[in-house]
Amino acid sequence: MNATLKINGTEKTFDQGLPSTLTELLAQLEINAATVVAEINGDIVERKNFAQTELKDQMAIELIRFVGGG
Amino acid sequence: MIILSAKKPQGGKIAGKEFDSRLFVGTGKFASNALMARAIAASGSQMVTVALRRVDIENENDDMLAAIDQTKYQLLPNTSGARDANEAVRLSRLARAASGIAWVKLEVTPDPYYLLPDGQETLKAAEILVKDGFIVLPYINADPILAKKLQDIGCVTVMPLASPIGSNQGIKTKASIEIIIEQATVPVVVDAGLGAPSHAVEAMEMGADAVLVNTAIAAASDPAQMAKAFKMATEAGRIAYETGLAPRSNTANASSPLTGFLRN
Numbered sequence: 001m002n003a004t005l006k007i008n009g010t011e012k013t014f015d016q017g018l019p020s021t022l023t024e025l026l027a028q029l030e031i032n033a034a035t036v037v038a039e040i041n042g043d044i045v046e047r048k049n050f051a052q053t054e055l056k057d058q059m060a061i062e063l064i065r066f067v068g069g070g
Numbered sequence: 071m072i073i074l075s076a077k078k079p080q081g082g083k084i085a086g087k088e089f090d091s092r093l094f095v096g097t098g099k100f101a102s103n104a105l106m107a108r109a110i111a112a113s114g115s116q117m118v119t120v121a122l123r124r125v126d127i128e129n130e131n132d133d134m135l136a137a138i139d140q141t142k143y144q145l146l147p148n149t150s151g152a153r154d155a156n157e158a159v160r161l162s163r164l165a166r167a168a169s170g171i172a173w174v175k176l177e178v179t180p181d182p183y184y185l186l187p188d189g190q191e192t193l194k195a196a197e198i199l200v201k202d203g204f205i206v207l208p209y210i211n212a213d214p215i216l217a218k219k220l221q222d223i224g225c226v227t228v229m230p231l232a233s234p235i236g237s238n239q240g241i242k243t244k245a246s247i248e249i250i251i252e253q254a255t256v257p258v259v260v261d262a263g264l265g266a267p268s269h270a271v272e273a274m275e276m277g278a279d280a281v282l283v284n285t286a287i288a289a290a291s292d293p294a295q296m297a298k299a300f301k302m303a304t305e306a307g308r309i310a311y312e313t314g315l316a317p318r319s320n321t322a323n324a325s326s327p328l329t330g331f332l333r334n
Contacts, residue, residue, distance in 0.1 A: 008124040031125055035133040037168035044167045062124065064164050066135050068106065069121020069150050070096030070235065070262075070284030 003057040022053040025061070037064050082279055084117075084257055085173075085205045085226040087144065091115045092274065093304040094146070094259065095297065096284025099236075103137040105293050110143065113287065113297035117280075118143045119175055121150045122165055135169075146207065148175040154188070155195035162199055174199060175229070177209040185235045189216045193223075200224040209261055212243035217250045217258075228254060229282065231262040232273065236285040238265025241272055251277045267296075267303035274307025275315065 003018045004011055005025075019025040022045060026033045038045040038053075039062040045053050055061075082089055094117040100106035110118060118138055138145065147165035152158035155178060162174045176199065178191040192208050193216065199206050200223055208220050212230040220228055230247050233239035240263065241247065251258050257279035264270050265286045273281050283300050290296035 007127055029127050032133060035135065036125060037164050039164065044163055046167055063127065064122050064168065065125050066120045066168060067123045068097035068100055068134055069148050070098045070119055
């Protein structure tokens with residue numbers, strides 16, 4: 001079943017169904033979870049809760065990390 | 071509780087934490103993480119700023135934090151990109167969730183052309199963040215009244231700008247920074263626009279407690295060498311300030327004796 005997530009402002013469709021948790025999404029995207037913080041529908045998700053955070057169709061997800069800055 | 075050690079040329083305390091260096095460095099604009107790491111080491115700094123951005127989900131992201139040894143350096147996440155108080159508070163909370171660090175360099179810059187800070191929104195965000203337990207270091211215009219308000223609500227430093235971020239123009243706000251230094255009971259960190267080691271010396275001679283430098287180091291042809299130059303400049307300026315400069319006068323005062331010349 002098709003499902004969609006809005007990740008960092010861009011719609012992404014998953015033809016084979018959604019990854020069930022935030023941890024699985026990061027693994028699919030090949031992003032190291034240890035370097036990332038997430039927001040779902042405007043609420044911060046602590047890294048320790050990634051594995052328990054279930055994903056649902058139409059969620060807005062922000063994946064943020066540190067970069068160089070002054 | 072802020073205690074500043076006036077006797078120590080190299081360091082001081084912020085929010086009860088002791089620093090051996092009065093030079094803070096930014097991590098933006100370096101050509102590579104390796105160059106950045108070498109420059110940070112050469113700077114002698116113990117306070118290192120970082121920013122938060124969206125992960126690029128299409129491309130591989132390298133983890134710049136891996137290049138910064140957090141046992142040696144205090145990480146200072148900034149709120150760069152925030153255009154109002156709400157965005158700055160949101161970024162601060164994300165930074166805390168990402169790093170476990172409650173220190174934040176608060177910057178609210180609605181206009182990308184000059185990147186000048188919005189004092190009203192900065193004060194609003196600072197009030198929320200201090201109440202929320204953050205250690206807040208606000209980036210501000212060289213506005214003595216605003217500096218005092220931020221100090222009074224519990225910010226641990228004030229960080230007036232020398233000139234616009236990344237402009238390398240040096241200290242264009244000298245008279246106002248002098249007033250801020252005279253009135254502040256928290257450390258004053260001169261931030262933004264310091265383009266040459268001579269600018270850092272000038273800020274430290276004026277009595278600034280620290281300086282923050284990014285572009286001038288990162289954009290130099292050899293960032294580690296320039297970082298070393300800024301380290302020496304920051305220490306020289308501090309020693310000169312603590313020693314007290316000799317008085318100025320409008321006429322000459324001979325350095326060599328005027329008596330005993332061959333003429334008489």
